[in-house]
Amino acid sequence: MFICQATGWSLGHVFISGPDNILRSANIWHIIAQHKQANLLRFREDSEARPFAKGEGIPGRVFANGQPEWMINAQQDPGYIRQDSIAKTSLKSCFAFPVLTGDKVVAVLEFYSSRAHQPDHALLDVMSHVGLQLGRVFERELAQQQLADSEQRHRHILNSTADAFIAMDSLGSVTAWNHAAQRIFGWNSEQALGRTVAELIVPPAFREAHQQGMQRFLSSGQASILGQTLELPAMHCKGHEFPIEITLWSIQENGDWSFFAFARDISARKRQQDELKHQALHDALTGLPNRLLLLDRLEQHLGQRKEQRSGLAALFVDLDHFKRINDSFGHEAGDSALIEVAKRLQQAVRPHDTVARLAGDEFVIACPDINSHRDAAIIAQRILDTLAPPMQLLGDSIFLNASVGIALADQYSSAENLISAADIAMYEAKGSGRGAYQLFDERMQIQVSTQLRVENEIRHALEHDKQQFCLHFQPIIESHSGDIIFLEALVRWQHPQRGLLSPIEFIPIAEETGLIVPLGEWILELACQEANSWQQRCQLNRPLGISVNLSGRQLAQADLAQTIHDIMARAQLNPARFKLGFEVTETEIMRDPATASATLQTLRELGAHISIDDFGTGYSSLAYLKQFPVNTIKIDRSFIINIAQDPADQAIVSSVVHLAHALNFAVVAEGVETPEQAQMLREMKVDYIQGYLFAKPQPSEQLLKLINQQKGRLYEAE
Numbered sequence: 001m002f003i004c005q006a007t008g009w010s011l012g013h014v015f016i017s018g019p020d021n022i023l024r025s026a027n028i029w030h031i032i033a034q035h036k037q038a039n040l041l042r043f044r045e046d047s048e049a050r051p052f053a054k055g056e057g058i059p060g061r062v063f064a065n066g067q068p069e070w071m072i073n074a075q076q077d078p079g080y081i082r083q084d085s086i087a088k089t090s091l092k093s094c095f096a097f098p099v100l101t102g103d104k105v106v107a108v109l110e111f112y113s114s115r116a117h118q119p120d121h122a123l124l125d126v127m128s129h130v131g132l133q134l135g136r137v138f139e140r141e142l143a144q145q146q147l148a149d150s151e152q153r154h155r156h157i158l159n160s161t162a163d164a165f166i167a168m169d170s171l172g173s174v175t176a177w178n179h180a181a182q183r184i185f186g187w188n189s190e191q192a193l194g195r196t197v198a199e200l201i202v203p204p205a206f207r208e209a210h211q212q213g214m215q216r217f218l219s220s221g222q223a224s225i226l227g228q229t230l231e232l233p234a235m236h237c238k239g240h241e242f243p244i245e246i247t248l249w250s251i252q253e254n255g256d257w258s259f260f261a262f263a264r265d266i267s268a269r270k271r272q273q274d275e276l277k278h279q280a281l282h283d284a285l286t287g288l289p290n291r292l293l294l295l296d297r298l299e300q301h302l303g304q305r306k307e308q309r310s311g312l313a314a315l316f317v318d319l320d321h322f323k324r325i326n327d328s329f330g331h332e333a334g335d336s337a338l339i340e341v342a343k344r345l346q347q348a349v350r351p352h353d354t355v356a357r358l359a360g361d362e363f364v365i366a367c368p369d370i371n372s373h374r375d376a377a378i379i380a381q382r383i384l385d386t387l388a389p390p391m392q393l394l395g396d397s398i399f400l401n402a403s404v405g406i407a408l409a410d411q412y413s414s415a416e417n418l419i420s421a422a423d424i425a426m427y428e429a430k431g432s433g434r435g436a437y438q439l440f441d442e443r444m445q446i447q448v449s450t451q452l453r454v455e456n457e458i459r460h461a462l463e464h465d466k467q468q469f470c471l472h473f474q475p476i477i478e479s480h481s482g483d484i485i486f487l488e489a490l491v492r493w494q495h496p497q498r499g500l501l502s503p504i505e506f507i508p509i510a511e512e513t514g515l516i517v518p519l520g521e522w523i524l525e526l527a528c529q530e531a532n533s534w535q536q537r538c539q540l541n542r543p544l545g546i547s548v549n550l551s552g553r554q555l556a557q558a559d560l561a562q563t564i565h566d567i568m569a570r571a572q573l574n575p576a577r578f579k580l581g582f583e584v585t586e587t588e589i590m591r592d593p594a595t596a597s598a599t600l601q602t603l604r605e606l607g608a609h610i611s612i613d614d615f616g617t618g619y620s621s622l623a624y625l626k627q628f629p630v631n632t633i634k635i636d637r638s639f640i641i642n643i644a645q646d647p648a649d650q651a652i653v654s655s656v657v658h659l660a661h662a663l664n665f666a667v668v669a670e671g672v673e674t675p676e677q678a679q680m681l682r683e684m685k686v687d688y689i690q691g692y693l694f695a696k697p698q699p700s701e702q703l704l705k706l707i708n709q710q711k712g713r714l715y716e717a718e
Contacts, residue, residue: 003130004030004111006167006176006260007123008253011040011091011112013047015059023052023063023108046085057081058096059108066105068097068128070119074112093117097127100135107134113253122227122249129247129262133161161262168259172196172214175258184244184265186237203235217250218257226250231266242267283357285335286342294356294364298415301368305409311370312409315380316422317345319361320401320434325393333393340391341400348386349379364419373408373439380404380437403429404437424448454509457495462518468494469519471526472697475707476547476668476690479682482713486545486581486609488690489527490697491519507551516551521563524548528571530700531578538577539708545609547581552588556595561602568606581609581631586617589628601629611668616656626663632688633660637671640691644676654684661685 004012014028025048031040054064058080062069071094074080075087080094091112099107109131164184167176177192185192185201192200198207217223226248234244246263281293289297301312319341326334338361345355345363354366365383370376383404390397405426412418421440424447429438461468469491476486493501510516531546538544554560568580582603589596589612600610611632616639635656643649653669660667669681672691681689695706 003109004032006165006258007111008251008256008258009111009113013110013112015052015063015108015110017063017106017108021054023059025049026107040089043082043085043089043091046082050082058094059110062096062098062108063105066098066100066103068095068124068131070095070124072118073116090114095124095127097124097131099131102135109134115253120251123251125227126247126249126260126262133163162264164261164263166197166261166263168197168261170218170257170259172198172211172259174200176260181263184263185234191237200237201234203233203241206233221252223250234263243270286339286357288342288346288363289354289356291356291358294354294358294366294419295415297354298366298418301366302409302413302415302418304368310368311372311375312418313367313370313373313376313379314407314409314418314422315365315367315376315383315437316405316407316419316426317363317365317383317402318405318426318430320403320430322361322400325398325400329394329396337391337393337398337400341387344386345383348383353379364422370408373406376406376408377437377439380406384435384437401435403427403434405429405440406437407440421445421448451509451512454506455513455515458506458510458513458515458519461493462515462522466522468496469522469526470494470699471523471530472699473530473546473703474690474697475695475703476545476688477694479678479686479689483542484540484544484707484713485688486547487703488547488583488697489523489530489549491523511551511553514553516553517557520551520554521567524564524567525571528567528573528580531573531580532571534700534704535574535577537704537708540577543575543577543579545579545581547583547609547611549583549613550588552585552591555584555588555599556592560599561606564603564608565606575607579609580607581611583611583613583634585613586615593627597628604629616652630665632666632668634668634670634690635686637691640669640671640677640681641673644674644680650680650684653681653686657684657686 004010010032012030014026015023016026018024027048029044052060052063054060058069058071058074071077071080073092074094075083075092080086091114093113093116094110096108096110098105099109109127161178161180164181165176165178166174166181169175173194173196174192177187177189181192182188187200198210202210213223213225217226229245229247231243231245233241234246235241243266244263245266246261248259248261250257250259252258281290281296282288283290298312298314304310305312322334322337325337338357341361341363342355342357345365349355349365349367352368356364356366358364365379367376367379384402387400387402390399392398403426405422405424405428407418407421407425409418412421421444424444425438425440428444429436432438470493471489472492473487473489475484476488477483478485491503491507493506495501507516510519527546527548534544550560557563573580582600584596584600589600604610609631610629611634612628612630613634614636615633617636633656635653639649639652641649643653657667666687668688668690669677669686670690672678672681672689672693674693677691678689678693695703698706
């Protein structure tokens with residue numbers, strides 16, 4: 001009865017699947033009063049007496065395929081097998097739908113109308129949903145009671161569904177309200193029946209639109225929302241709003257419209273979605289917006305700036321020496337400090353500014369409505385002042401300073417470029433002494449453009465024309481004999497437009513961008529190729545070493561040793577003729593002494609000669625120095641330039657020589673340009689010397705000619 005009332009159809013009947021897999025009538029009917037005439041008796045008896053196998057008649061077809069079916073006029077359809085009994089009735093349209101338990105059809109419900117209806121796919125979809133709900137309780141209820149009272153049965157089924165079921169008349173008054181509706185909206189059925197849906201569950205702000213939509217539908221018979229699953233705001237009886245998912249459909253019977261809906265509370269799902277969205281757009285540690293949300297807001301500000309002609313600035317904030325906190329107090333304490341920094345940054349900026357954390361100790365602040373660089377500078381100074389007071393960390397007072405880079409959006413059309421400019425300005429502030437702010441200017445813009453151009457050209461050369469990179473070699477001379485012992489391989493770039501470029505013009509950019517790794521591999525390949533060609537052409541009666549510089553990024557590679565091993569294996573150098581060496585600066589070694597020591601030891605085991613380059617300019621300690629697997633120390637040229645005149649340089653070099661020899665290291669002095677320098681270094685017992693006095697870096701062909709002409713000796717020992 002409940003479904004007949006809800007749908008407005010005249011007659012309803014239930015078939016049950018038996019153990020023999022045959023459908024039989026459950027003797028459960030509902031017939032509206034005006035159709036309870038005598039001529040239905042024969043149709044009812046025929047339906048109750050006739051079994052239906054799978055595929056037989058409309059019940060059998062639903063039983064077989066598990067899908068709803070619709071017949072416009074059963075009296076005229078040759079596929080309807082109860083033709084004799086239905087012909088004497090006023091019944092015409094018929095639809096049937098399955099009751100499913102899993103994928104098994106346990107029952108089929110058929111309904112009839114006295115009118116010939118075209119198929120209503122929305123109604124069939126809803127009935128499929130009802131069939132799934134019925135299937136969950138159908139077998140249990142079938143065992144508990146005889147299905148004689150169809151009205152009570154159908155009401156119980158609908159009340160067992162998890163979704164609210166609501167039926168309304170053309171005035172919007174509620175005609176059906178199940179238990180789930182009571183649970184979701186708070187009104188019981190006695191309170192809900194007869195009242196309008198608008199006053200029960202539609203929030204006040206949407207009631208006028210609801211009423212207008214109802215009127216438009218009643219006048220036109222069309223509405224785009226019918227048959228659709230929508231997310232809408234709803235109102236609880238206690239007055240609070242919450243989101244629901246609702247499916248609406250309508251039926252017209254005897255000129256009157258009825259409306260029906262299944263609805264469910266999706267508050268928990270929306271909260272979960274909101275939480276996931278928040279996590280995706282916010283930093284987990286500080287709760288600040290992350291890079292993704294920052295970029296979105298900057299792009300919005302950039303768009304508004306064009307329309308509203310308002311200024312925009314990005315401030316890049318990087319804490320100074322933050323690594324010391326992690327190293328001294330641990331990462332947990334470092335996290336606490338970052339949380340405090342985030343709070344202070346939010347206190348320092350304006351309400352409509354966005355403070356975001358990019359990574360580590362890097363923060364970016366988006367500042368809209370900036371009229372000039374002075375406005376941005378005021379905010380930057382306020383940030384520095386707010387960070388200046390000490391903060392308590394594990395009972396200690398610590399001080400944190402920051403460097404701030406400022407970029408104005410005048411020349412930028414993308415958020416990424418604006419952040420990048422602020423980042424560059426921040427590094428300028430660090431280079432100027434830290435604890436200050438710096439505005440991105442035209443000079444930096446030119447520098448950035450140049451660096452980007454060079455980076456792209458290096459990348460293109462490595463990918464398409466590695467032969468642009470060539471090697472020049474500079475001899476390293478044994479001081480007491482003048483014999484050439486090593487050749488240092490120094491890369492040059494034969495640029496297609498700019499000519500031959502020295503390393504200072506491209507190596508720093510390669511280092512910064514990481515391109516030094518593939519470039520370094522090519523340099524080593526090239527050095528080994530050159531050495532291989534010398535094995536038959538170099539007239540020496542002693543082994544010759546070839547020394548290649550290793551960058552910090554290369555030294556940090558986990559597979560560096562394997563890469564070098566593979567290159568050496570391919571080159572097949574004769575160890576009796578050539579020895580491979582590597583030079584690493586003191587500064588790069590001290591970035592991670594333990595890792596550097598392990599990597600250098602592996603290279604030593606491959607037979608490589610290891611030198612510490614630019615010694616005296618870094619900050620290595622004697623404790624570390626004695627642990628490094630090093631063969632040679634190269635004294636930086638800054639101590640050699642004035643050694644003939646400066647007693648301080650003489651003392652430093654003499655001390656380094658004594659220290660190195662005590663540790664069983666050889667010593668190279670680089671940058672030797674005068675005979676006086678060379679003579680003094682020999683007197684100080686420096687093992688090897690290198691510099692323009694003997695030979696400039698030059699291509700291998702020229703150097704090979706020089707070596708063969710002088711038989712490997714660049715001067716006669718005194």
